[in-house]
Amino acid sequence: MTQALPQGKLYESQKLALWYFWVALALFGAQVLFGLLAAWQYLDPNFLYGKLNFMTNRMLHVNAMIVWLLLGFMGGVYWFLPMELGREVVGIRLARFAFFTLIAAVGIVVLVYLLVQYGPGNAFTLWFITEGREYIEAPRWADFGIVAVMAIFLYNVVATALKAQRITGVVAVLMFDLVALAGLYMAGMHYTPNISMDQYFWWWVVHLWVEATWEVLVGSIMAMALMHLLGTPRRIVETWLYLEVALVFGTGILGLGHHYFWIGTPEYWLGLGGFFSALEPIPLVAMVVHAVYDAGMHRMQTVNQPALFWAIAQAFGNFIGAGVWGFMQTLPQINLYSHGTQLAASHGHLAFFGAYVTAILTVIYMALHQVRRPDLPRFDSRLWKWAFVLMIIGIFGMSAAMTIAGFTQTMVERAIGGSTWQAYIDAQQHPWFQNGMVWRFAFGVFFLVSYLVLLWDLVTIGKGEAKAAKGVGAHD
Amino acid sequence: MTSEAVRDLMLYGMLMVSAAGFYAMFYALGRMLGRPSIVTFSYLFAALQALGALGMILPPYLDPFWKYLIAFSSAVYLFIPQGMWWVVTTFHEKEHAH
Numbered sequence: 001m002t003q004a005l006p007q008g009k010l011y012e013s014q015k016l017a018l019w020y021f022w023v024a025l026a027l028f029g030a031q032v033l034f035g036l037l038a039a040w041q042y043l044d045p046n047f048l049y050g051k052l053n054f055m056t057n058r059m060l061h062v063n064a065m066i067v068w069l070l071l072g073f074m075g076g077v078y079w080f081l082p083m084e085l086g087r088e089v090v091g092i093r094l095a096r097f098a099f100f101t102l103i104a105a106v107g108i109v110v111l112v113y114l115l116v117q118y119g120p121g122n123a124f125t126l127w128f129i130t131e132g133r134e135y136i137e138a139p140r141w142a143d144f145g146i147v148a149v150m151a152i153f154l155y156n157v158v159a160t161a162l163k164a165q166r167i168t169g170v171v172a173v174l175m176f177d178l179v180a181l182a183g184l185y186m187a188g189m190h191y192t193p194n195i196s197m198d199q200y201f202w203w204w205v206v207h208l209w210v211e212a213t214w215e216v217l218v219g220s221i222m223a224m225a226l227m228h229l230l231g232t233p234r235r236i237v238e239t240w241l242y243l244e245v246a247l248v249f250g251t252g253i254l255g256l257g258h259h260y261f262w263i264g265t266p267e268y269w270l271g272l273g274g275f276f277s278a279l280e281p282i283p284l285v286a287m288v289v290h291a292v293y294d295a296g297m298h299r300m301q302t303v304n305q306p307a308l309f310w311a312i313a314q315a316f317g318n319f320i321g322a323g324v325w326g327f328m329q330t331l332p333q334i335n336l337y338s339h340g341t342q343l344a345a346s347h348g349h350l351a352f353f354g355a356y357v358t359a360i361l362t363v364i365y366m367a368l369h370q371v372r373r374p375d376l377p378r379f380d381s382r383l384w385k386w387a388f389v390l391m392i393i394g395i396f397g398m399s400a401a402m403t404i405a406g407f408t409q410t411m412v413e414r415a416i417g418g419s420t421w422q423a424y425i426d427a428q429q430h431p432w433f434q435n436g437m438v439w440r441f442a443f444g445v446f447f448l449v450s451y452l453v454l455l456w457d458l459v460t461i462g463k464g465e466a467k468a469a470k471g472v473g474a475h476d
Numbered sequence: 477m478t479s480e481a482v483r484d485l486m487l488y489g490m491l492m493v494s495a496a497g498f499y500a501m502f503y504a505l506g507r508m509l510g511r512p513s514i515v516t517f518s519y520l521f522a523a524l525q526a527l528g529a530l531g532m533i534l535p536p537y538l539d540p541f542w543k544y545l546i547a548f549s550s551a552v553y554l555f556i557p558q559g560m561w562w563v564v565t566t567f568h569e570k571e572h573a574h
Binding site for chain 1: 477478479481482483485486489490492493494496497500501503504505508509537538541542545546549552553556557560561564565567568571
């Protein structure tokens with residue numbers, strides 16, 4: 001069984017996890033803000049032109065997302081690991097050093113992105129400004145920093161398990177996954193002037209992080225979360241985790257091929273990528289069954305209502321965002337026309353939100369419960385329900401708008417127009433595309449509001465009861 | 477491939493996988509609540525899922541390899557809810573028996 005400290009006490013690792021969570025939430029806000037600026041630039045291309053161009057906004061939007069999700073995952077592991085292994089994390093000072101180094105590095109990189117933005121195509125730019133490679137634009141010095149931080153993170157997990165002389169199934173999966181996580185990132189540091197070869201390895205990071213190692217990392221974190229949240233027995237959780245790892249790796253690793261359709265790789269990738277990608281939604285459908293079972297068994301009630309709802313949303317969100325929106329455009333015959341359009345963006349938005357944002361919010365609510373009112377039989381508020389509903393409407397609204405715009409691009413620009421320059425202009429001027437961009441911005445504003453509601457709830461939830469309890473305690 | 481073919485494949489693909497998800501959800505819900513009517517309702521989505529697959533398989537848009545692949549996926553989706561329900565309940569029963 002997992003071991004928590006007595007009420008009100010936290011492991012040092014858990015105190016560090018809280019730092020991770022709050023910085024992650026701040027970067028979540030930055031992601032939304034830069035996304036909104038970029039969305040507005042679709043409507044008014046002159047907005048901030050020459051000062052904060054679309055390419056910089058988009059880069060900050062995407063990179064903020066990657067970093068905050070990574071911080072959220074690391075926070076999740078630092079939160080649950082000591083309870084899982086029944087002891088403080090080994091190398092906690094090193095972990096703290098890694099945290100502050102990472103935050104300082106992120107701050108410097110963001111300042112360079114904002115103030116310098118880009119440079120000539122030479123080694124100096126690559127090392128100190130930006131690598132210029134989509135999603136992993138961080139300059140090379142920061143790449144080494146990220147790998148070093150991941151290595152420290154891996155050391156924390158492995159050393160703690162060895163010191164505790166206990167390696168649970170969840171921790172074993174976690175350890176192997178972290179090796180892959182750090183190792184795969186290095187594939188993105190490989191540079192070659194051959195664009196096909198360069199993209200080939202670049203996708204190892206972008207796809208294999210997101211559709212393999214991150215999925216397993218989240219699976220491990222959610223496994224530990226479900227044991228605490230629902231009291232699910234370890235044997236069930238671990239068996240599920242093994243099954244999930246087998247299915248996710250089994251379909252996800254070679255599902256990588258759906259990015260190799262049209263980048264100059266050999267033709268066999270069409271069959272390989274298409275085959276495994278078509279199977280990728282299967283484990284996600286299976287997870288829906290388990291989520292319904294768990295929710296039904298607990299009659300949608302548990303000690304931590306927001307965490308339960310976000311956990312259930314994770315299973316459904318992962319299926320809809322990654323499964324449905326992914327399958328829609330994963331066959332090479334469709335992908336030939338749809339790749340790189342707003343359809344891909346809609347899939348990205350829904351999948352990241354469904355698979356990862358929901359999971360991190362689950363863990364954060366669980367942590368806040370233990371920090372603020374572990375004695376409460378029910379950790380609840382009115383505000384989280386608003387945040388939950390508004391956020392889901394916001395992300396679906398944005399994704400629907402992008403889907404319509406992307407469908408227009410796929411049809412008008414690619415399938416009908418044959419990807420000519422004129423066809424591009426026709427698609428951009430098409431009312432479905434233009435209205436799609438307006439609605440994307442409108443739902444983006446909606447999402448920002450939901451983020452603020454969520455943030456306010458996270459700051460305040462449980463605090464009122466804590467004060468009331470202290471007051472009662474004083475009278476007693 | 478024509479633009480109509482791209483459109484049809486995309487929409488039928490969306491129908492196929494989303495219906496598979498609703499089928500799984502309603503099937504599990506019906507079994508969970510012990511309501512056969514909801515389980516029966518879920519079969520509507522199973523049929524829609526198969527319809528989505530047929531929409532991709534029957535027209536001459538795709539080569540046989542892709543048609544077999546979609547037929548295989550569709551067949552798997554038909555049995556996932558029952559299979560996973562059996563796995564989940566068996567796990568839990570065994571665990572509670574311990």
